[in-house]
Amino acid sequence: MTSPGRIIGITVGALAILGIGVYGPAMLLGPLPDVTVRPAAAAAAPAEVPALTLPETGASAIAVVGDDGTAETIATAGDPAAVPIGGAAKLVTLLVTLDSLPLPADGPGPAIPIGPEDYVDYLRYSGEGSRAVQVSPGETWTERDVVRAILLASSNNHADTLVRWAFGSPDAYVEAANAWLAEQGFTATRVDDATGLSGDNVGTADELARLASLVLADDQLAAMLDDPEAAPPGARVVPDLVGRADDGAVRAITRSFTDQAALSYVFTTELPAVEGVEGLRRITGAMLLMPDYETLDPAVTAAVDSAAAASAPVTVIAEGTPYARVVAPWGDQAELVASVSRTDAAWGSAPGEVSVTVDDFSTAPEGREVGRVSVATATGELASPLRLTGDINDPGPVWRLTNPATVIGAFLAGQAS
Known part of the structure; x- marks a missing residue:
């Protein structure tokens, strides 16, 4: 008959093997959660936009x-x-x-x-x-x-x-x-x-x-x-x-x-x-x-x-203007700034609503274009890619091993998408 101590020892050993063989690789190799996007303050509209003058008669x-x-x-x-x-x-x-x-x-x-x-x-x-x-x-x-x-x-x-x-x-x-x-x-x-x-x-x-x-x-x-x-x-x-x-x-x-x-x-x-x-x-x-x-x-x-x-042309999107900030759960963060400048005639109205879209990603190097900003104007939409001002790096093994719920959540989210 196998003694209770032996059973406990076998169980602990099996769990240790599973921990080393399954948990460790899962945590170290599993997907990371996507960064969180936080909108930046909207860029200021031109101080003065010449008005268009039309008669109220007729x-x-x-x-x-x-x-x-x-x-x-x-x-x-x-x-x-x-x-x-x-x-x-x-x-x-x-x-x-x-x-x-x-x-x-x-x-x-x-x-x-x-x-x-x-x-x-x-x-x-x-x-x-x-x-x-x-x-x-x-x-x-x-x-x-x-x-x-x-x-x-x-x-x-x-x-x-x-x-x-x-x-x-x-x-x-x-x-x-x-x-x-x-x-x-x-x-x-x-x-x-x-x-x-x-x-x-x-x-x-x-x-x-x-x-x-x-x-x-x-x-x-x-x-x-x-x-x-x-x-x-x-x-x-x-x-x-x-x-x-x-x-x-x-x-x-x-x-x-x-x-x-x-x-x-x-x-x-x-x-x-x-x-x-x-x-x-x-x-x-x-x-x-x-x-x-x-x-x-x-x-x-x-x-x-x-x-x-x-x-007369006005700057609708200025290169380097921040439109959002991305923050990773492990602390890395960077601003998303316009890659190029865009100008257009105001035609009597200030630029309209700013729209920002950002790709889903977990890590990316500084300078990569990961999104897009668009601004409505009187004659259509102007847009610019958004690039990272800093690196969003892999957090490394310690963070992965000590944040199992976050890593598992990212895995499950990837399976559901």
């Missing part, structure tokens, strides 16, 4: 045109709802037609015959005092000439002529145009005719400022606005009635007056160059429901001047 918006031709709205003011847009509806007329029947890179494009209906339109609009460019039955206008008459002279009779030629009838055009607007993401802008004379042509200043960027993205339309007098040999003479001599560097894309919409003005300009910013810096703007030019003109000047000031 409805206004300014957008920045990106390198890809799309526009990002940076400021709105006044009525945010859809309002009558007047002759700005002709921009939709042009964009929808040229989307399906584009002008050739060179040459006049297809011939469009002028019939009795086109001539009656000319007489009617002329008699009403609406903008019209003379046509006569039997004439033939090229697509390019008709487009120039609509864009530069805001000719109402040519708008109707174009959509009858392209879509068969004004009603068919309206259906196609509203479908196109929906496809392009314009949820508030709707047209009721090709001219803009109906008060049911509505839109927001925000959407018109963005719609203007699509006009500029069309090389043919942009060239006409840039040099209104340039035309192929034999082209018809079309006056530039939309542009104004006292607009300076601002180019009117559309300018009209109707009883329902009052003054509608959509424009673009290239902002002056500033140090530290490369490439073209273009904005588009829309001012709707303006009562008169005494209100409109100073509002446009103030908006453009304020946009120029607000376009």
